[in-house]
Amino acid sequence: MARVLINLPQRAKRGEIIEIKTLIAHPMETGYRLGNTGTAIPRDIINRFVCTYNGEEVFRAELFPAIAANPFIAFFTTATESGELAFSWTDDHGQTQTEIRKITVE
Amino acid sequence: MRALLLVALAVAVTATTAAEIAPEARRSGYDFASSETRAMQDDDAANPGILSVLQGETLWRKKAGATDRSCADCHGSARTSMKGVAARYPTFDAALGRPVDLEQRINRCRSEHQAAELFAWESGELLALTAFIAHQSRGLPIAARVDAELRPSSDLGNELFHRREGQLNLSCSKCHDDNWGKRLAGSVIPQGHPTGYPVYRLEWQTLGSLQRRLRNCMTGVRAEPYEYGAPEAVALEFYLMERARGMPIETPAVRP
Numbered sequence: 001m002a003r004v005l006i007n008l009p010q011r012a013k014r015g016e017i018i019e020i021k022t023l024i025a026h027p028m029e030t031g032y033r034l035g036n037t038g039t040a041i042p043r044d045i046i047n048r049f050v051c052t053y054n055g056e057e058v059f060r061a062e063l064f065p066a067i068a069a070n071p072f073i074a075f076f077t078t079a080t081e082s083g084e085l086a087f088s089w090t091d092d093h094g095q096t097q098t099e100i101r102k103i104t105v106e
Numbered sequence: 107m108r109a110l111l112l113v114a115l116a117v118a119v120t121a122t123t124a125a126e127i128a129p130e131a132r133r134s135g136y137d138f139a140s141s142e143t144r145a146m147q148d149d150d151a152a153n154p155g156i157l158s159v160l161q162g163e164t165l166w167r168k169k170a171g172a173t174d175r176s177c178a179d180c181h182g183s184a185r186t187s188m189k190g191v192a193a194r195y196p197t198f199d200a201a202l203g204r205p206v207d208l209e210q211r212i213n214r215c216r217s218e219h220q221a222a223e224l225f226a227w228e229s230g231e232l233l234a235l236t237a238f239i240a241h242q243s244r245g246l247p248i249a250a251r252v253d254a255e256l257r258p259s260s261d262l263g264n265e266l267f268h269r270r271e272g273q274l275n276l277s278c279s280k281c282h283d284d285n286w287g288k289r290l291a292g293s294v295i296p297q298g299h300p301t302g303y304p305v306y307r308l309e310w311q312t313l314g315s316l317q318r319r320l321r322n323c324m325t326g327v328r329a330e331p332y333e334y335g336a337p338e339a340v341a342l343e344f345y346l347m348e349r350a351r352g353m354p355i356e357t358p359a360v361r362p
Contacts, residue, residue, distance in 0.1 A: 003160055007151035021151040025161075028311075069311035070154040072146075 002026055004099050006087060011104045012079035020051070020059075021074040024089055024097075030065040048090040049073055054083040079105045125283060127297055134353060135296040135361055138287075143308070147360040155237060155306035155358025158230070158313045162238025165231060171222025177235075180219060184242050192240035193248050193355055196344045198255040205259045207343050208236050209315060210335060227334035233313045237304045240357035247354055248301070250347035259337075263345025266338060272329030278342075293362065299350035300343065302359020313358065316343055 005023040012018050024046065031043025043065065051059040058077045082105045088098045136144060146152050166177045166184055181187040196207040199214065206214065209227070212235055216222045225232035252260045267278045281290065282298035289295065303316040310318075317339050321331035332339040 003157045005151055005156060005160075021149075023152065023154060023157065025154075025157045068308070070157060072152055072154070074152075 002089070002097060004087075004089075004097070006099060006101055008085065008101060008103065010102070011106065014079060014081075014105050016079045017076050018079050018103075019074060019076050020085070021072070022049075022087055023070060023072045025070055026089075026091070028063075028065070028067055028069045028071065032065070044092050046071060046089045046091050048088075050088045050090075051075070051077075052086045052088075053077060054081065079103065081105050127283060127286070129352065132299065132350070132353060133286075133297055134299055134301045134356065134359075136302070136356060136359065138294045138296045139360070139362060143360055143362055147302075147356065147358075153306070153358060153360060155304075155313055155360065158234040158237045158304070158306075159241045159358060161230070162234035162236070162241075165235050166238055171216065171220035173219065173221050175220055177215070184239065188239045188242040190243050190246050190249070192236075192243040192357065193246050194250060196250075196259075196340050196347070198253070204337060205256055205340050205344055207316075207340050208239060209317075210340070212236060212239070228315060228318055233304045233315065236315070237313060237358050240303065240355060243355045244357055245354050247352045248347055248350050250344060250351055252348060256344065259341045259344050260348055262338065263341035263343070263348075266342050267345055267349075272324065272327035274327040276327045278323070298346065299353055300346045301350060301353050302356035302361070304357065305359045305361050307361050309362065316346070 003025040005021075007021040009018050026046050027044065028046065029041055029044040031040065031045075033041045035041050045063060045065055045067070047063050049059075049061040049063065049071075050057060059075045061073055063071060082103065085101050085103060086098055087101070088096050090096045136147065139147075146154075150156050163184075169176045169179070178184070192208055195211065196205045197211075198204075199206045199211070202214075209232055212232065213224045216224055225235070270277045270280070278298065281295050286295050286297045300316050303319070304313045305316075305319070306313050307319075317332075317334055320339060320342055321334075324331040332342075
């Protein structure tokens, strides 16, 4: 499991626009670099990020090799109701890491 | 002829007086970074160095080695026991009879008290633990103090800082004392204060130690870099800390 930092308000007013910041530890190996022996280091990047809010997709990003290591993704959404936000990162091996954060909307 | 001699003399004098930076004129690398880079360092939700600090916190509590002890078993909460520690490293190790930096001190603890395998230089674990410990001193002033035991190391560091080296025949001082604030191949030359190590360098896309940074500079002037842990490297680290005395620790800093 990669280390993840997710920052979002725990409480928000209904209809309020909230900022969500995410940071995940990942080397984002491009596949274009050569190792010490001259052979190519295989590509290993996170290629997809999805955020769902109570099951509904509110944000999605496709990532490419030009994106730096430890990708930081920040975005906005509208606080509609109390519940859960799920954040999923999928890498080249098809592995998905999902983190859940709760939000209370008043 | 006489005028020529005078000119030559004037050139020689300016070339040998490396002006030290006055305390009030000292500036951290942070001040030379772009507003975007500064914002990244200031926001713990965006600073990628924090990921390593969190990893270091896990390692602090993880039992290791034949003695099956963690750092926390001896030192307790790092929040109190490690506060200000990074600000006074490198320091003199009486048992070894030479100064050690924070990374070497961590590995000393691993061999002496945990009977565990040493962390490799620049390994993720060593950087994470160093960053976690140094993070406890964030905001505190650098307090490197020269005593009789550290005097030889301080003198050596001072000499190395001012000694011209490599094919480009440059000393550290030529750039970081005499020409800071100007540009070298598009990048601003900072004053070279080690305020935020281990530092997250965007160029490296990872955390790196002060020794890695020194090796980087030495390769840059086409000199042979010191091995990791070499007495010269530690002496230079000590001299840099002494030179930056009083400046606040920023670990983990973000630099371009």
